[in-house]
Amino acid sequence: NAGVTQTPKFQVLKTGQSMTLQCAQDMNHNSMYWYRQDPGMGLRLIYYSASEGTTDKGEVPNGYNVSRLNKREFSLRLESAAPSQTSVYFCASRRDGGSYGYTFGSGTRLTVV
Amino acid sequence: QKEVEQNSGPLSVPEGAIASLNCTYSDRGSQSFFWYRQYSGKSPELIMFIYSNGDKEDGRFTAQLNKASQYVSLLIRDSQPSDSATYLCAVANAGNNRKLIWGLGTSLAVNP
Numbered sequence: 001n002a003g004v005t006q007t008p009k010f011q012v013l014k015t016g017q018s019m020t021l022q023c024a025q026d027m028n029h030n031s032m033y034w035y036r037q038d039p040g041m042g043l044r045l046i047y048y049s050a051s052e053g054t055t056d057k058g059e060v061p062n063g064y065n066v067s068r069l070n071k072r073e074f075s076l077r078l079e080s081a082a083p084s085q086t087s088v089y090f091c092a093s094r095r096d097g098g099s100y101g102y103t104f105g106s107g108t109r110l111t112v113v
Numbered sequence: 114q115k116e117v118e119q120n121s122g123p124l125s126v127p128e129g130a131i132a133s134l135n136c137t138y139s140d141r142g143s144q145s146f147f148w149y150r151q152y153s154g155k156s157p158e159l160i161m162f163i164y165s166n167g168d169k170e171d172g173r174f175t176a177q178l179n180k181a182s183q184y185v186s187l188l189i190r191d192s193q194p195s196d197s198a199t200y201l202c203a204v205a206n207a208g209n210n211r212k213l214i215w216g217l218g219t220s221l222a223v224n225p
Contacts, residue, residue: 031211040217041217042201042215042216042217042218043157043201043215045212048211048212050211058212090156090157094211099145099162099164100162101147101149101159101162101203101213102157102159102213103159104156104157104158105156106155106156107155107156
């Protein structure tokens with residue numbers, strides 16, 4: 001019963017490097033989300049996907065791209081990392097319907113130096 | 114003005130007391146309300162959901178919703194040190210219930 005799996009758990013990048021954060025869920029959820037969480041800023045939505053093949057921008061999409069590879073997987077790519085992207089990143093998924101909350105992955109702690 | 118507001122705390126209560134956490138929201142059309150608990154260094158986990166006015170109880174947790182006053186609260190009875198965490202309030206707006214609007218969270222410390 002894995003739920004939402006994120007990889008990697010920790011990453012250090014140099015400014016300008018690129019990387020992809022992976023997320024997979026095994027709950028057959030349609031909606032998937034990428035958030036970043038910074039002290040004092042709370043959870044901020046980067047991108048979300050309401051279904052396979054669709055993606056939409058959230059509050060803070062600049063500097064990121066996403067791919068909804070299939071129903072299970074939703075990846076987040078940083079093309080040219082910047083120190084401002086140092087954060088904890090959470091992937092989440094949600095079952096359709098107003099009464100369901102998100103299930104979160106364990107997070108990726110990213111540091112850009 | 115942020116759409117979902119919570120006192121940042123820290124809220125400090127003695128073990129065995131009732132902890133009361135509050136959340137106000139600005140969109141009158143909001144339909145669904147969630148409480149998440151987040152331990153330090155961990156991801157948020159859903160602990161309560163409510164959508165009707167009144168109280169909803171689950172073990173030591175009670176969620177209270179008052180749509181007329183636009184607030185939702187979480188009561189934790191018989192607080193334990195293991196309840197020490199940040200509690201996040203999240204609201205689903207009527208226009209798009211796929212995206213939750215998050216408060217910044219209230220830090221709770223339960224002292225033995």
